[in-house]
Amino acid sequence: MKITVVGTGYVGLVSGTCFADTGNEVTCVDIDQNKIESLKNGKIPIYEPGLDLLFERNTKQGRLTFTTSLEDGIKDAEVIFLALPTPPGENGSADLKYILGVAEDLSKMITDYKVIVDKSTVPVGTSEKVHEVLASNLDESLFDVVSNPEFLREGVAVNDFLKPDRVVIGTSSAKAQKVMERLYAPFLRTGNPIYFMDERSAEMTKYAANSYLATRISFMNEIANLCEEVGADVNSVRRGMGSDSRIGKRFLFPGVGFGGSCFPKDVLALSKTASDHKYDFKILNAVLDVNAIQRERIADKICNHFPDLKGKTIGLWGLAFKPNTDDIREAPALYTIDKLLEKGAKLKAFDPEAMENIAKIYGDKIELVSDQYEAILDVDALAIMTEWSVFRTPSFKTMKKVMRKPVIFDGRNLYELDAMKEEGFHYESIGRSIINL
Ligand SMILES: NC(=O)C1=CN([C@@H]2O[C@H](COP(=O)(O)OP(=O)(O)OC[C@H]3O[C@@H](n4cnc5c(N)ncnc54)[C@H](O)[C@@H]3O)[C@@H](O)[C@H]2O)C=CC1
Numbered sequence: 001m002k003i004t005v006v007g008t009g010y011v012g013l014v015s016g017t018c019f020a021d022t023g024n025e026v027t028c029v030d031i032d033q034n035k036i037e038s039l040k041n042g043k044i045p046i047y048e049p050g051l052d053l054l055f056e057r058n059t060k061q062g063r064l065t066f067t068t069s070l071e072d073g074i075k076d077a078e079v080i081f082l083a084l085p086t087p088p089g090e091n092g093s094a095d096l097k098y099i100l101g102v103a104e105d106l107s108k109m110i111t112d113y114k115v116i117v118d119k120s121t122v123p124v125g126t127s128e129k130v131h132e133v134l135a136s137n138l139d140e141s142l143f144d145v146v147s148n149p150e151f152l153r154e155g156v157a158v159n160d161f162l163k164p165d166r167v168v169i170g171t172s173s174a175k176a177q178k179v180m181e182r183l184y185a186p187f188l189r190t191g192n193p194i195y196f197m198d199e200r201s202a203e204m205t206k207y208a209a210n211s212y213l214a215t216r217i218s219f220m221n222e223i224a225n226l227c228e229e230v231g232a233d234v235n236s237v238r239r240g241m242g243s244d245s246r247i248g249k250r251f252l253f254p255g256v257g258f259g260g261s262c263f264p265k266d267v268l269a270l271s272k273t274a275s276d277h278k279y280d281f282k283i284l285n286a287v288l289d290v291n292a293i294q295r296e297r298i299a300d301k302i303c304n305h306f307p308d309l310k311g312k313t314i315g316l317w318g319l320a321f322k323p324n325t326d327d328i329r330e331a332p333a334l335y336t337i338d339k340l341l342e343k344g345a346k347l348k349a350f351d352p353e354a355m356e357n358i359a360k361i362y363g364d365k366i367e368l369v370s371d372q373y374e375a376i377l378d379v380d381a382l383a384i385m386t387e388w389s390v391f392r393t394p395s396f397k398t399m400k401k402v403m404r405k406p407v408i409f410d411g412r413n414l415y416e417l418d419a420m421k422e423e424g425f426h427y428e429s430i431g432r433s434i435i436n437l
């Protein structure tokens with residue numbers, strides 16, 4: 001099938017590459033000329049494990065191409081995916097200017113039947129808006145609009161796309177449904193379901209899923225904070241809870257709050273949809289409030305430990321919003337950095353992939369170093385912000401040797417309390433007791 005993907009970011013590039021890998025001819029379109037130039041030269045502008053292999057194979061074999069011209073990109077395409085940004089607008093609702101802008105452009109270009117698929121996360125009713133924009137210039141027989149929310153996670157995006165837990169398709173057109181069934185069949189061979197529903201339900205499913213996952217995280221963060229008060233250990237509590245099959249083990253890890261380009265914006269957008277309909281969605285507002293407090297928790301612990309941070313140096317391990325990505329959008333590390341800088345601390349940091357993006361924001365306000373031990377050389381304390389595997393079994397001996405003081409603030413609960421006691425660290429984590437030296 002000939003497919004066009006408009007928007008070549010985390011979702012568009014992964015989807016386009018994976019669709020090419022099942023034999024489709026895919027053209028990716030983006031307005032960012034640098035991005036397209038780099039992709040044409042074989043360079044992937046994001047870090048996403050496993051993407052390089054698929055990218056190389058499909059570009060080499062000519063199934064995956066790139067252009068900045070929407071008009072060229074959609075030539076002969078049967079399906080056009082919109083994988084465009086939907087950032088929060090002024091009032092928190094998703095800003096649809098990219099989606100509706102491209103729909104408007106498409107309405108002036110389409111000459112034969114195409115299925116326009118929205119893959120971006122958009123508020124309920126957006127498919128109808130896209131339909132309206134297209135219909136303002138096009139005969140209705142020339143297009144169908146489908147909602148196909150994407151559930152991939154950054155860092156494991158390729159695997160999530162190739163083996164989705166489920167595919168959700170919102171459409172009222174039998175013709176479009178057949179096209180989508182054909183396109184997704186190779187990804188559903190193990191019997192994972194494809195659910196067809198109306199467009200509004202598909203749009204709602206995406207927000208409901210993300211908001212529920214964010215709710216679990218905020219809930220666990222509050223349990224963790226209470227564990228600290230009552231002397232319980234959240235790691236034990238998490239295991240005890242998660243092994244109940246009604247609850248499940250995943251997404252119960254407390255930490256420094258959820259970040260990334262989606263949970264914070266999607267919970268906010270759903271809350272806005274609710275208030276637009278005069279519905280006070282109390283849980284969602286609490287989820288956001290808890291998260292705003294939690295993402296400052298490590299900085300707060302550091303400030304408690306060092307009443308005056310002037311003249312102190314703190315090392316940071318991890319800057320990305322989660323491991324295996326270079327993405328720092330809404331990363332909890334940003335909030336920690338801002339607070340510690342404001343209090344006068346000097347910062348040194350290391351992240352395996354996100355340092356280039358951090359440098360774009362902070363310049364020389366923080367010292368970025370290329371080795372995790374260099375990031376703790378002569379520091380008064382280490383703060384762990386992202387659970388990259390490489391931080392899980394460090395040499396505690398080396399750490400103690402290079403740090404000015406053996407003090408760790410662990411936002412991801414990477415180490416056992418007994419080990420920290422034995423190794424002689426002052427160790428503060430999330431939802432567990434403090435190991436005092
Ligand atoms: N990042 C993720 O893990 C996931 C994101 N989503 C949703 O998918 C959508 C896209 O997200 P990301 O891929 O993260 O965004 P992104 O910001 O990484 O990529 C969006 C791309 O669209 C391009 N673009 C903007 N205007 C354009 C135009 N008029 N024509 C062509 N290209 C244009 C930008 O240059 C950028 O390359 C959002 O709605 C997001 O909520 C859904 C599931 C997962």
Ligand SMILES: O=C(O)[C@H]1O[C@H](OP(=O)(O)OP(=O)(O)OC[C@H]2O[C@@H](n3ccc(=O)[nH]c3=O)[C@H](O)[C@@H]2O)[C@H](O)[C@@H](O)[C@@H]1O
Nearest residue numbers: 150151152153154251252253255257258259260262321322
């Ligand atoms: O709509 C989206 O963009 C995507 O948002 C999330 O994916 P992603 O943001 O890539 O990453 P997650 O693994 O969900 O983590 C999000 C945040 O929650 C935090 N988190 C996650 C799990 C957990 O148990 N505890 C926890 O604090 C992570 O550290 C991270 O900051 C969803 O998991 C995807 O299904 C969805 O497609």
